[in-house]
Amino acid sequence: MGLTREAAPPSYAPARGMVGRTVSTALPLYLTMLASTAGGLVDTVVLGRYSTATLAAFALTMAVYVPATATVAGTMRGVMPFVAAHDDDPDALVPVVRDSMWLGIVTGLLGALAVGAVPLIGLVSGVPQQTLSELGALPVLMAASVLVAAVGNAATSTLVGLGHSKLVMRAGTTGTAAAVVLSLTLVNGIGSFDGFGLLGAGIAMLMSSLISAVVAHWGLRRPAVLAGRSLSPGRPHARALIGLAGVGVPLAATVLIKFAVLGVLAIAAARVGTASAAAHSIAVSLAGLMFTAAVAIGQAIIPLMAPYLKAKDVRGLRAAVRAGVMTALGAVVLLGVALAVLRIPVLSFFTHDPDVRHQLLALLPLVLLVAVTDALQAVCGFGLVAIRNTVPSLFAFAVCYGLLALAAAPLSALGGLTALWLALLAANTLLVVAQAGFFFQRSGSFADPLSRSV
Structure with missing residues (x-):
């Protein structure tokens, strides 16, 4: 409390250093x-x-x-x-x-x-x-x-x-x-x-x-x-395997939920029309390309967070996740700008159908926003992985994507692909809030009793 920049512990100050280490591991x-x-x-x-x-x-x-x-x-x-x-x-x-x-x-x-x-x-x-x-x-x-x-x-x-x-x-x-x-x-x-x-x-x-x-x-x-x-x-060793599975299985379940709900969205898009189904499929592929960067970054912050976890350094844990968030945001924005600039040749690579390309061009801003929110929630989710507490992520996905699955068909019938992707954006935004909130709450439990009172 009251530390100057020069006197601050090394774990709190080097945001640029953390971002650099995250990039070198994630790339x-x-x-x-x-x-x-x-x-x-x-x-x-x-x-x-x-x-x-x-x-x-x-x-x-x-x-x-x-x-x-x-x-x-x-x-x-x-x-x-x-x-x-x-x-x-x-x-x-x-x-x-x-x-x-x-x-x-x-x-x-x-x-x-x-x-x-x-x-x-x-x-x-x-x-x-x-x-x-x-x-x-x-x-x-x-x-x-x-x-x-x-x-x-x-x-x-x-x-x-x-x-x-x-x-x-x-x-x-x-x-x-x-x-x-x-x-x-x-x-x-x-x-x-x-x-x-x-x-x-x-x-x-x-x-x-x-x-x-x-x-x-x-x-x-x-x-x-x-x-x-x-x-x-x-x-x-059964006990050790159960301990590993206690972190990994909820994480795997979130993957299954996401796959299942994306399948529901694909069916909803197909009901809108053939061109819409094709445009939705390509949009999911483009968003997935950007989301992959966030998965790499999320994995990269796990070893970065380990020393802070050992030291019960809550500031360090949160600083590492912030570095991951900054890196992911930068990566997705960079890829998004590249996609926006090269949108015509990129979309032509996927399809020659003018109707599909027209729908994709109209959908592109939403695709970029979905990719950003998906990336941010993923990094916060990997923060929970690093502290070995993945059940909150499973709960958040079950609620947010469960609601999305229920709303997909009626929304696509009312507003087509735009409504469907707005719903996906809303679900991802809720996930960002939930994942970040859970990480902030659960990481705080590592603080020493004395540091909490400071």
Whole structure:
């Protein structure tokens, strides 16, 4: 109280330093995510050229695979604060790494079961038999890919928690490069080789996950705190797994809620009209591109917050989240300005339909506002992850996105896409308030009794 700038503890003053550290950690993670997204588009393009029925079968499998892998990844992000808490203590860190591998195996098996059940899900959902007959061994290969990716996520979550995002980028980009090369080769073939079609895509994705996981686990040997230590999983420890899952599972549940409600919005947009459905899909992709930057930034602040958490330094915890918010706001605004300036060529890349482009141009300001609010709530949410308190985020998402899901159909019927995106903006704005409020409240509980009275 009454400290001058010169006398203030180092944790309170260096906002620029915190932003710089956040950017340097987040940038490799963002580039990794962008590369993965671009790599995923290759499969869609290659299979679309192979045959329409094959692409339909692939889309059916991905409709289950994407939420499954996102849920697994969300669960494994809950490992990060536990790793960051022991970044200077090998004896305490190694058990966390081993337990995280068991958590990856358990969640990966659950995700694999869901993906393996794609033929049954398609049959119950009334998917045409022609599409189901195209599936072949793809669900089995993709189920194996989920499990392998989950084990890889155990390694990448550890590396993010330790602040080694460049090693994560190395693993991710290596796997993506392998996926692109293998997809181009195995689906349509090369030279005298005719290719395997959908089977080739499944093999490519499984090999990509395997390569990425191997590189990530190799990267675990690089940090000095883990050098020379045995990282074999050993026996699972139920209490430790429950502790990790207590942070990761609510985080994964928020991912599922968001996926489900975005699906409801897509259906509501489709009811407005074909052009509206297409415009909504493209707008979601553009907003997602900007939101990915916030996810990278949110993960980057977790190791930044760890020292303040150990010291019960509430000001430091909040300063780190403010640095994340400033970084995310800057990143989204920068991407938004670029999108606004390049809107004509960008939108032309997605569609040549003048009606769709017209709707997108009218919707663009709302898309940018939605991206900003989504980014801000995500960073505050990762602040809660860092202090290992993710249940409030789950509650906030359940309420805000639950209301959005209920309002989507009537609002789209009354006001079309504009009303739908205004509702999404309102839900995200409420989430910003809720996530920030919960973080402010829960982070305050770490203050020492003496500091509270000052």
